[in-house]
Amino acid sequence: NAGVTQTPKFRVLKTGQSMTLLCAQDMNHEYMYWYRQDPGMGLRLIHYSVGEGTTAKGEVPDGYNVSRLKKQNFLLGLESAAPSQTSVYFCASSKDGGGNTEAFFGQGTRLTVV
Amino acid sequence: AQRVTQPEKLLSVFKGAPVELKCNYSYSGSPELFWYVQYSRQRLQLLLRHISRESIKGFTADLNKGETSFHLKKPFAQEEDSAMYYCALKGGSEKLVFGKGTKLTVNP
Numbered sequence: 001n002a003g004v005t006q007t008p009k010f011r012v013l014k015t016g017q018s019m020t021l022l023c024a025q026d027m028n029h030e031y032m033y034w035y036r037q038d039p040g041m042g043l044r045l046i047h048y049s050v051g052e053g054t055t056a057k058g059e060v061p062d063g064y065n066v067s068r069l070k071k072q073n074f075l076l077g078l079e080s081a082a083p084s085q086t087s088v089y090f091c092a093s094s095k096d097g098g099g100n101t102e103a104f105f106g107q108g109t110r111l112t113v114v
Numbered sequence: 115a116q117r118v119t120q121p122e123k124l125l126s127v128f129k130g131a132p133v134e135l136k137c138n139y140s141y142s143g144s145p146e147l148f149w150y151v152q153y154s155r156q157r158l159q160l161l162l163r164h165i166s167r168e169s170i171k172g173f174t175a176d177l178n179k180g181e182t183s184f185h186l187k188k189p190f191a192q193e194e195d196s197a198m199y200y201c202a203l204k205g206g207s208e209k210l211v212f213g214k215g216t217k218l219t220v221n222p
Binding site: 048092101106107 | 120123148150157158159160163200202204209210211212213214215
C-alpha cells in the first residue's frame with residue numbers, strides 16, 4: 001500500500017521556469033492538500049481539494065495553481081518559478097472532512113529555485 | 115479565521131524530565147485539534163487527535179476551550195521523542211491548518 005506518493009523528490013529550477021508537482025494517493029480519499037514547509041514558518045496551506053474536480057485556495061496560494069482532474073491525483077503547478085518558492089512541498093490526503101479524520105502525508109518534494 | 119499558535123520554536127529537555135509543548139488556537143466554533151509529529155527523515159504523521167482522548171507513546175493532550183489551548187504533555191521524555199511537533203486545527207471548514215511547529219530535543 002503506497003499511501004501518498006509525491007513526484008519528484010528533488011528539483012532545481014531556474015527563475016522563470018515552470019514545473020508541476022504530482023501527488024498521488026491510493027486510499028480513495030476525497031480530500032487532498034498541498035503545503036509548503038519553510039524554516040520558522042511551519043506548514044502553510046497552499047491549495048486544497050474536497051473532491052474530484054474541486055479546488056480551493058489556502059493561506060498562500062499566489063504563484064501556484066492546482067488541478068484535481070482525477071480523484072487520486074492532485075497536481076501543483078508553478079507557472080513562473082521565483083526564488084521565494086524555494087521550499088519543501090508536502091501533499092496530504094484524508095478520507096473526508098470529519099473531525100476524527102487523519103491526514104496522510106507524502107514524503108515531500110524539495111524544490112530549489114535559483 | 116482559523117489560527118494555531120505554537121509559541122516555542124525550540125524546546126530542549128533532559129531524558130526523564132517532563133515535557134509540555136504548547137498550542138493555542140483561535141476559532142469561533144467547535145474546533146477539531148490534532149498533534150502531528152515529524153521524526154528525522156520521516157514523513158509527517160498523526161500523533162494525537164483530541165476527539166479520541168487517547169495516549170500515544172506516553173503523550174496526552176487535553177482540549178481546554180476556556181483557554182483555547184491543546185497542549186501536548188509527556189511525564190517522562192525519551193530520546194526517541196526528539197522530533198518536530200505540529201499542532202493542527204480543523205475548524206469546521208475543509209481546511210487543515212498547522213502551527214509553526216516546535217522542535218523538541220531530548221538530551222541524554
